[in-house]
Amino acid sequence: MARSVETLVVGGVIGDVLDMFTPASEFNVQYGSKQVTNGCNIKPSAAADKPHVQILCHSISSNLYTLVMVDPDAPSPSEPRLREWLHWIVVDIPEGHDATKGRELVAYVGPQPPTGIHRYILALFKQEGAMEGRIQATDVRANFSTRRFAERNRLGLPVAAVYFNSQKEPAVKKR
Amino acid sequence: MGSNLNFKNFGEAPSMEGNGSKAMDSFLLGRQSSIYSLTFEELQNTFGCLGKDFGSMNMDELLRNISTAGETQAVMTASVPGGEDGVSGGNLQRQGSLTLPRTLSQKTVEEVWKDLFKENDGTKNVSNGGGAVVGGANLPQKQPTLGEITLEEFLARAGVVREDIQQVGMPNNTGFFDNNSGLVLGFQQTNGNNGFLSNNSSVLSQPPRLPLDMSVAKSSQPQQQQKQQQPIFPKQQTVAFGPSMHLINTTRFASPGARGSVAMNTNLVQSTGLQSGGMGIAGLASPANHISSDVISNNSIDNSSLSPVPYAFGRGRKRSAALEKVVERRQRRMIKNRESASRSRARKQAYTMELEAEVAKLKEMNQELQRKQEEVMEMQKNKMLEKLNQSWGGRRQCLRRTLTGPW
Numbered sequence: 001m002a003r004s005v006e007t008l009v010v011g012g013v014i015g016d017v018l019d020m021f022t023p024a025s026e027f028n029v030q031y032g033s034k035q036v037t038n039g040c041n042i043k044p045s046a047a048a049d050k051p052h053v054q055i056l057c058h059s060i061s062s063n064l065y066t067l068v069m070v071d072p073d074a075p076s077p078s079e080p081r082l083r084e085w086l087h088w089i090v091v092d093i094p095e096g097h098d099a100t101k102g103r104e105l106v107a108y109v110g111p112q113p114p115t116g117i118h119r120y121i122l123a124l125f126k127q128e129g130a131m132e133g134r135i136q137a138t139d140v141r142a143n144f145s146t147r148r149f150a151e152r153n154r155l156g157l158p159v160a161a162v163y164f165n166s167q168k169e170p171a172v173k174k175r
Numbered sequence: 176m177g178s179n180l181n182f183k184n185f186g187e188a189p190s191m192e193g194n195g196s197k198a199m200d201s202f203l204l205g206r207q208s209s210i211y212s213l214t215f216e217e218l219q220n221t222f223g224c225l226g227k228d229f230g231s232m233n234m235d236e237l238l239r240n241i242s243t244a245g246e247t248q249a250v251m252t253a254s255v256p257g258g259e260d261g262v263s264g265g266n267l268q269r270q271g272s273l274t275l276p277r278t279l280s281q282k283t284v285e286e287v288w289k290d291l292f293k294e295n296d297g298t299k300n301v302s303n304g305g306g307a308v309v310g311g312a313n314l315p316q317k318q319p320t321l322g323e324i325t326l327e328e329f330l331a332r333a334g335v336v337r338e339d340i341q342q343v344g345m346p347n348n349t350g351f352f353d354n355n356s357g358l359v360l361g362f363q364q365t366n367g368n369n370g371f372l373s374n375n376s377s378v379l380s381q382p383p384r385l386p387l388d389m390s391v392a393k394s395s396q397p398q399q400q401q402k403q404q405q406p407i408f409p410k411q412q413t414v415a416f417g418p419s420m421h422l423i424n425t426t427r428f429a430s431p432g433a434r435g436s437v438a439m440n441t442n443l444v445q446s447t448g449l450q451s452g453g454m455g456i457a458g459l460a461s462p463a464n465h466i467s468s469d470v471i472s473n474n475s476i477d478n479s480s481l482s483p484v485p486y487a488f489g490r491g492r493k494r495s496a497a498l499e500k501v502v503e504r505r506q507r508r509m510i511k512n513r514e515s516a517s518r519s520r521a522r523k524q525a526y527t528m529e530l531e532a533e534v535a536k537l538k539e540m541n542q543e544l545q546r547k548q549e550e551v552m553e554m555q556k557n558k559m560l561e562k563l564n565q566s567w568g569g570r571r572q573c574l575r576r577t578l579t580g581p582w
Contacts, residue, residue, distance in 0.1 A: 004532065011525035012518075037533060039525040077518055078511055117522065165522065 007038040013121050013163050016072045017084055017146050021157040026056040027124050029162055042164045050088065050108035057096030064127040065093040066155055068146055069120065076115040086144040091131045105137045111166040121163040125155035
């Protein structure tokens with residue numbers, strides 16, 4: 001699936017947040033009825049609740065996965081002082097299942113872009129084994145580093161990633 | 176060539192004929208000892224020592240060479256009228272005598288030329304107030320080749336704007352404000368706003384009476400308002416000495432005001448010293464003022480009134496700080512805008528790529544499914560046939576009569 005990686009490169013996901021990788025797994029992210037494809041637009045209101053994340057199963061295996069969701073354009077894409085802003089971490093997701101089967105390390109926070117159009121990246125890592133106690137939840141969401149996180153927890157390169165765009169919805173004046 | 180020599184003879188005030196530059200002919204009445212009036216060819220010949228082909232030179236180098244070679248100080252202001260494309264856009268200052276738009280500085284001369292050429296087809300010299308459209312006249316001439324274009328014209332069209340400083344023999348004459356001495360030849364305005372005037376000013380001795388092309392606002396008094404349409408303001412300046420051309424024009428949309436005489440003076444006086452890009456006109460508190468205080472005050476007035484305008488770098492010590500900030504702010508904004516634009520483009524491209532990938536994937540899936548469907552149908556059909564055959568066959572057997580019964 002080289003093509004999906006190309007999109008990630010063009011969109012700056014590979015570079016700003018992730019390193020170059022070869023997709024090894026597939027996963028679907030769905031907000032309600034809307035399936036997330038790279039670079040698609042999703043309103044913050046539609047993404048307020050955590051999405052349905054399904055890891056596709058190609059073979060029978062007992063792999064566990066970690067899902068990380070970050071916003072590299074916080075607070076604004078022209079000045080991303082808080083890059084990356086952590087939205088969600090789920091660990092120990094069994095293959096072929098969805099994220100609810102995993103352990104939510106950092107609670108899901110929906111996109112709330114104050115200025116500009118932000119990218120929201122969901123990256124999937126394959127774990128070596130169960131995480132259990134080794135991993136720690138962080139309280140600080142700002143200036144998170146996915147790379148550092150992966151390194152520290154021996155996750156290696158991601159096996160899949162997807163991202164979407166979101167921007168502040170204009171306030172609706174009801175007249 | 177006569178032109179080559181001319182600029183060297185700054186001392187000679189009067190009437191240097193248009194130095195062999197075509198542009199000059201139409202404009203200048205007076206002497207043209209500006210290096211800017213030289214065509215590229217002539218320049219190249221003259222300054223063979225420059226050792227480089229102009230065409231492939233970077234804009235930066237070109238300007239540097241110009242200033243060193245000609246020992247001319249010009250404060251260039253680049254004003255950006257909206258809507259200009261990258262070639263002439265950008266207010267950027269540059270250390271040195273000429274202000275180069277940032278977009279230009281990295282380009283080679285040839286590239287800029289090509290851009291200009293394309294651009295010029297669409298936007299001819301227009302709208303120059305009431306002034307003699309000298310530029311217009313020159314336009315056709317200037318079109319053809321890089322070698323033939325005068326430096327002025329090229330720079331003007333490229334958007335490197337200089338402030339013209341007029342050097343006038345008389346420090347305090349209001350009369351001179353009306354005319355630009357040594358008007359810029361080949362003054363081109365790609366859009367009404369940008370102007371590039373270069374005046375050849377003779378040293379002191381001669382009051383320039385060159386008709387300004389473009390409706391340079393002539394102010395009969397130092398404090399005169401200049402026509403707004405004309406971005407260039409003629410400035411008068413008493414020439415302290417030799418190096419002839421310092422013409423500074425502030426191009427401005429906003430209210431003009433005579434400026435720069437002070438600047439000019441400083442410029443002249445400090446000729447080599449003044450290496451400031453941008454408009455020196457504003458509030459030049461020139462150390463060596465040959466200009467009457469009127470002029471100076473005018474400058475101040477003008478400075479304050481100018482908001483959208485360009486810059487005074489270095490020249491006007493008084494105002495330069497404030498103006499620099501303005502300029503800087505503008506630049507920063509432009510950079511931010513550019514980045515935003517590029518992000519936007521990346522977004523768009525990523526989206527398109529993704530869509531195409533989706534389409535490809537879906538098509539493939541579609542084909543696959545259709546194929547499978549056919550197979551399945553095929554199999555079903557076969558099965559049915561088989562079944563039919565079998566069943567019929569059995570029946571026949573069943574129906575076959577036996578010949579056992581006796582009757």
